Amino acid sequence: MSNASPVRDEPAAVKWTVIGLAALFIGLFIVLPLVNVFAQAFVKGWQAYLDALVEPDALAAIRLTLLVTALSVTANTVMGLVTAWAITKFSFKGKSFLITLIDLPFSVSPVVAGLIFVLLFGAQGYFGPWLIDNGWKIIFAWPGITLATVFVTFPFVARELIPLMQEQGTTEEEAAVTLGAGGWRVFSRVTLPNIKWALLYGVLLCNARAMGEFGAVSVVSGHVRGETNTIPLQVEILYNEYQFQASFAVASLLALLAIVTLLAKTALEARLVSRSGRH
Amino acid sequence: MSDMTLDRTTLVGTAPPTAARRQHSVIPGFGLTLGLTLLWLSLIVLIPLAALFVKTAELSVEQIAAILTAQRTLNALKISFGLSLAAAAINLVFGAVIVWALVRYDFPGRRILDGLIDIPFALPTAVAGIALTTLYAENGWIGSLLAPLGIKVAFTPLGILVALVFIGLPFVVRTVQPVLEDLDHELEEAAATLGAGRWTTIRRVVLPAVLPAFLTGFALAFARAVGEYGSVIFIAGNLPNISEIAPLLIVIRLEEFRYADATTIAATMLVASFILLFIINGLQRWSQSRTGRTA
Numbered sequence: 001m002s003n004a005s006p007v008r009d010e011p012a013a014v015k016w017t018v019i020g021l022a023a024l025f026i027g028l029f030i031v032l033p034l035v036n037v038f039a040q041a042f043v044k045g046w047q048a049y050l051d052a053l054v055e056p057d058a059l060a061a062i063r064l065t066l067l068v069t070a071l072s073v074t075a076n077t078v079m080g081l082v083t084a085w086a087i088t089k090f091s092f093k094g095k096s097f098l099i100t101l102i103d104l105p106f107s108v109s110p111v112v113a114g115l116i117f118v119l120l121f122g123a124q125g126y127f128g129p130w131l132i133d134n135g136w137k138i139i140f141a142w143p144g145i146t147l148a149t150v151f152v153t154f155p156f157v158a159r160e161l162i163p164l165m166q167e168q169g170t171t172e173e174e175a176a177v178t179l180g181a182g183g184w185r186v187f188s189r190v191t192l193p194n195i196k197w198a199l200l201y202g203v204l205l206c207n208a209r210a211m212g213e214f215g216a217v218s219v220v221s222g223h224v225r226g227e228t229n230t231i232p233l234q235v236e237i238l239y240n241e242y243q244f245q246a247s248f249a250v251a252s253l254l255a256l257l258a259i260v261t262l263l264a265k266t267a268l269e270a271r272l273v274s275r276s277g278r279h
Numbered sequence: 280m281s282d283m284t285l286d287r288t289t290l291v292g293t294a295p296p297t298a299a300r301r302q303h304s305v306i307p308g309f310g311l312t313l314g315l316t317l318l319w320l321s322l323i324v325l326i327p328l329a330a331l332f333v334k335t336a337e338l339s340v341e342q343i344a345a346i347l348t349a350q351r352t353l354n355a356l357k358i359s360f361g362l363s364l365a366a367a368a369i370n371l372v373f374g375a376v377i378v379w380a381l382v383r384y385d386f387p388g389r390r391i392l393d394g395l396i397d398i399p400f401a402l403p404t405a406v407a408g409i410a411l412t413t414l415y416a417e418n419g420w421i422g423s424l425l426a427p428l429g430i431k432v433a434f435t436p437l438g439i440l441v442a443l444v445f446i447g448l449p450f451v452v453r454t455v456q457p458v459l460e461d462l463d464h465e466l467e468e469a470a471a472t473l474g475a476g477r478w479t480t481i482r483r484v485v486l487p488a489v490l491p492a493f494l495t496g497f498a499l500a501f502a503r504a505v506g507e508y509g510s511v512i513f514i515a516g517n518l519p520n521i522s523e524i525a526p527l528l529i530v531i532r533l534e535e536f537r538y539a540d541a542t543t544i545a546a547t548m549l550v551a552s553f554i555l556l557f558i559i560n561g562l563q564r565w566s567q568s569r570t571g572r573t574a
């Protein structure tokens with residue numbers, strides 16, 4: 001990283017002012033909020049912290065979050081692989097437009113993401129009356145929460161895979177097919193080993209977002225304690241009831257998840273770089 | 280599987296049908312994977328988004344106009360777009376400082392600082408929201424320092440700005456950083472050899488090269504901020520016309536069963552997002568053509 005060059009260096013005073021400002025800004029806007037989460041969570045000590053986590057409503061929220069995340073991450077992983085295969089192994093018209101459409105959920109406000117499913121499946125929605133007649137509940141229940149989560153995490157896996165698979169090209173797969181391998185064998189024996197780290201990276205990011213999604217889930221959940229509250233919604237309810245310590249204790253689980261995700265991401269990026277270095 | 284037979288003939292050199300819509304490939308699964316992709320995309324993304332526009336189109340033009348020109352709607356949109364613009368501008372300035380420090384200087388703790396940039400991406404918005412609110416409340420770590428100066432951040436529009444700066448920062452940094460890293464050092468050295476001062480070199484050589492990336496980062500941060508909900512609603516105070524953001528107004532109208540209002544505001548914001556997406560795509564192409572790298 002050291003790229004010292006006499007003509008490209010600024011005076012030391014400028015250098016350290018820039019570094020100082022950068023550190024100050026990051027400290028103030030990023031480190032302090034993060035530290036604050038844990039400080040508030042432990043403000044009454046370990047016992048209160050643990051009590052807040054094993055409280056029945058908190059446990060129910062954790063269970064619901066795990067269920068919703070398992071479903072939506074699985075769906076988006078399988079479909080992310082399918083999508084990346086279609087986009088990178090073949091050439092067809094409208095490909096770049098298709099990629100834009102896949103990225104679309106990133107530019108939709110989470111609240112709008114929730115609203116669209118209410119418009120379809122809510123009591124006043126297009127399919128609402130039919131669902132009610134058949135005794136199915138989507139909005140204000142786990143299926144709606146899952147749908148909204150699938151929507152907001154839709155692009156994560158595909159967008160990690162597409163650039164890498166594009167770069168890797170199709171020659172290895174073509175060779176395998178020519179040697180007589182079937183589609184599934186080509187995928188599992190040739191493609192998958194080439195993309196495993198990028199796939200894991202995408203799954204990790206997808207998982208973090210799925211567990212932490214707030215806006216979209218908030219609109220479709222109905223906020224029933226112990227039933228339709230995910231972890232972030234439980235954080236909100238506790239906070240609004242002025243149970244700050246309990247709220248931060250539950251929130252610390254999500255903060256921990258964020259930290260673990262970033263550490264894993266750093267480790268994976270090192271692997272991704274060394275991999276693409278060989279190609 | 281009929282694809283396979285066709286492809287094998289292409290492989291041995293038989294002329295492919297001229298009406299072919301794709302280059303033939305020996306790799307199987309084109310129809311299956313593209314079909315599933317389009318089905319999944321339609322079910323999860325396209326049809327639900329279309330429902331929003333269909334629902335809005337059921338209203339008359341007068342109804343839509345009345346909803347959008349209502350004082351509370353106008354103010355919510357003004358607050359959302361105005362503060363998002365301000366936050367993106369702040370991130371542009373401090374993002375530039377941070378990127379320069381991370382890319383150009385070696386100092387202890389650089390890698391840790393670099394890793395911390397992604398926290399706003401990874402930290403769930405509700406967690407960021409309550410953490411920022413507690414920090415900036417009058418008895419909080421930062422709020423208690425600002426209170427004697429007469430500055431109130433939490434539960435004012437200033438609080439919204441703080442939350443939007445928090446969530447927008449990584450967009451600017453992560454967009455500009457790789458472009459500055461890839462910038463050819465020889466250009467700057469050439470400029471210096473030709474007698475340009477350091478400031479002139481940065482302004483005339485470095486800035487034009489990284490400008491498209493900066494604009495892309497700005498647009499990404501702005502787009503994200505406009506739709507942001509979780510990190511804002513705790514710190515905003517949520518007073519109608521003063522500190523009520525547009526996404527919150529959508530939620531409020533929905534809870535009041537005023538579906539027409541909720542969908543109209545949502546459709547407006549969605550159109551704005553699409554326009555922004557279009558601009559961002561254009562900026563990225565510009566950046567790529569200038570530096571040969573994806574921003």
